[in-house]
Amino acid sequence: MSAPLIEVSHLRKRYGESVVVDDVSFLIAPGECLGVIGPNGAGKTTTIRMALGLATPDAGEVAYTLDGTRLTMPQDALAIKARLGVVSQFDTLDPDFNLAENLLVYGRYFGMKSADIRARIPQLLDFAALSHKAEAKPGELSGGMKRRLSLARALVNDPQLLLLDEPTTGLDPQARHLMWERLQLLLQQGKSILLTTHFMDEAERLCHRLLVLDHGRKIAEGKPRDLIAEHLxxxxxxxxxxxxxxxxxxxxxxxxxxxxxxxxxxxxxxxxxxxxxxxxxxxxxxxxxxxxxxxxxxxxxxxxxxxxxxxx
Structure with a gap:
């Protein structure tokens, strides 16, 4: 078996007197989508932030195996982030640049050469079904188009693992279905995905396994249909x-x-x-x-x- 792409072991995080993540462990295999679900305040976003090195755990470890090399957060944060793609809950597109320029500038954050980024831009816009909008600015796009552009931007460095924090929140059904189609294509291409979502149909459609969090603790983990059969x-x-x-x-x-x-x-x-x-x-x-x-x-x-x- 291939080594897990990410292995999270016994994470704990406290803010003041509140324990927001309490002994959470999971792993993601190459080509797998793991969904993290739970109510507000369950610890989903804090877990993602620790996986990204944006928050330091009070205990536990976040380890990645990328291109055969084992790396850990936060010691190897720069090397890890260079192989990750992130789509946050909120729009972080630059309103002053058109779509192609947004991809170009973002690629430069990874130290990519402009010529290499420009060579990838047409296929990324085509993947996002936005080729006809290359010269438009984000303010001219619908909500669904912005989310697809954010996904395309997250792919500019050809990441092995995508971390998606509620990527379809606020989208209408047609836009959500198109986003799901694109995510399924990425899984077929061998990408791995860590997905947080409040949409149960999204979780069942995309995720190979689910991690259920509540009050900072893992309360269930497994394949969607297996969990349903076990608990219901x-x-x-x-x-x-x-x-x-x-x-x-x-x-x-x-x-x-x-x-x-x-x-x-x-x-x-x-x-x-x-x-x-x-x-x-x-x-x-x-x-x-x-x-x-x-x-x-x-x-x-x-x-x-x-x-x-x-x-x-």
Missing amino acids: EPDVVEVYGVGALALASDAGLAALAARVEVSGETVFFYTAQARPLLAALEAHPQLRTLHRPANLEDLFLKLTGRQIREEG
Whole structure:
């Protein structure tokens, strides 16, 4: 087996009295996408910052194996960053330069020769589906175009590993799907990706494995479908409409489900045998039902809870 591209061991980080990352370990193999999910304040961004050398862990180690050489943060930060690509949550494009100039200037940060960067610009813009916008400035682009340009910029140094912090936040469905298509192409080309996201469909679509964080700790890790099978019943029946909430305390219906949860005006029945439950619900024709397989969102809510957590 190939050595892991990145190996994170027992990371800890404290700010004041608050432990924001608590004994977190993971690795990423070449060509793998690892998704990091968790509610606000779970420690996702701090973990990414330590992986990038932007924050120093109080304990633990971040080690990379790049081109056969083992490097560690923060001692080898410059050598590591030269082989990484980063797309942050926020737009950091230079508004004064056009798209081609943004790529040129960014490539110079890595010490690349202008001629080498210019040779890569057409293929990077083509990859981002932005060839027709080479002379435009970022302010003239849609949100989806800006995110694709940020991704193209992160590829200017031909990195082995991409660190993407919520790369599709704020995009409409069409723009998200195009971004997913581009990320899947990169995985097919052998790139590795560390991805944080709040979109469970994104995580299930792109990630080979998932790391679930909550309160700074790792609470689950594995392949998406394996985690769903391990933690959840296979079927979910959602019931909503006037009078639906009363069904949550109906002993007869509860006996047909392994678990019953309420969120807002919807009752969720989790079961291994949906047919008897659906038959019993026919006695309530005024209510609407949705029968579906359990998914990553159900997993996320079971492991981290349904209560909203505010930023900060």
